[in-house]
Amino acid sequence: MILSQYRSHLVKFQSLIALVLLCIGIGLLSDKFFTVDNGWNVMRQISVNICISVGMTLVVLTGGIDLSVGSVLAIGGAIAAGLLKFGIEIPSGNLYIGFTLLGSILGGLVIGSLLGLFNGWTITKFKVPPFVATLAMLTIARGFTMLYTKGFPISNLGDSFAYIGTGWFIGIPVPVWISAVVIVVAIVITQKTALGRYIYAIGGNEHASKLSGINISKVKIIVYGIAGMLAAVGGIIVTSRLDSAQPNAGMSYELDAIAAVVIGGTSLSGGRGTIMGTVLGALIIGVLNNGLVLLNVSPFWQQVVKGGVILLAVIIDKANSKND
């Protein structure tokens, strides 16, 4: 009985325990790890992954997957940068529509949301497997980014825009504030709203959810829309940090997001997982990345280690599911 309780606690806090052990291990091997600067550095770096991973968690909770987040991130950032820098020209009407900082950010978020909604629509309307639909969007969004930027970075976006990715507010980096807001809103959605309950219900048993009157298509479209919007949030942070919208930004970011979700204990078959778990997963990935760099591990080995950690997380998840 006691053993069973002990095991249950261990499973519940496995991500946290892994994170603490990882921090202690890296801290012992590198004296630069436990410094304030490095702490903020890690937090700033993972803020983008947190935004994407939170959206990915919602998608995975419904039993889906979104492989397009990296490309949507790129186009979200590029649109925001492009609108701010170049606006929209309508030569036939001799009209120039300029965008303020707020307008350009909204523009990026709207595009991200629309692409996400389109993902949801194709998945629900045409019953395209999420893997395939979002894989298609991955290349479509990347192609549109290349077309929009003509393959060149959009740079020099001004100090106000740069503040989003590089500024500090009450002693904390702005990207950390943004990711904190994303986390809180996502927790409220998943824990306190009907939408959150529907998300878990659909992932748990889609057929039963349908029979109980949940509008499956609507919920899925909304969830993919949110994932797209959060990818665009990540894109705006990345663009702001670099002061440049890079056409190839966000490549392979979907893998880090999926890794954070899986390491955080969210079941890839849906219905089980938490936002806080994903945040811990993103922290583990971030700390691992940071630690491997501080320890001068070759980038090639870094990839091997990260892949190994993801594999281990999935194996543990499977074992837990069996025991449940």
Added chain:
Amino acid sequence: MKKAIKYILAIILVLFIASNSIYFKKLSDVKASAAKQFDAAKYARNYLNTQLIPAADKAPQADDLLAILKSSPDTAFKTYSHGLDIGNIRFFMVQGQGTVTAVDENDIYILTKDKQALKIAIEYVFGNALRDAPGLININDFTNTMDLNNIAAEVDKIVRAEVLPPIKSKIKTGDKLTFAGAFELNQEHINLDKIEVIPAILKIDK
């Protein structure tokens, strides 16, 4: 009633956000103002005539420069190279004469008086060498890097349009050539065999 209030508040919110998000101007005014801001083509033409060509005239002779690059690269980099950033890629101005040993679609290959082999680009004229090698452009004079990039692109464009065509159609092995231009070298991995001069002046000697 409650619904109506909700809709009204939503419309007010949307209008408020929209009014703070976008603004309208005449496209012609915006273009006129942009044109006033920076004309890279004009700047490049002026730079070529008043700075680059005089700098090319004063550039070290190829034989001297190559000799010092071989014997004392640190001194060569310190004395003769320039660059806008703090990276390892540095740019040198160079001038000289030589005999054409071969010509292909990309380069003219020459041997200098001291029998040093050099190649001069005649097809792919791109990059920042002609902009950065004289060290006369100050990065702080520009508010954005796009303007700087455009200057390099415009200078290269002038070379492609005006310097190369008269030479490309006539040059042949055995010709004597006078040249002045710029090349880049990585100061961490110096490879003199890979030097490719981007010409600003190129003449076949009679």
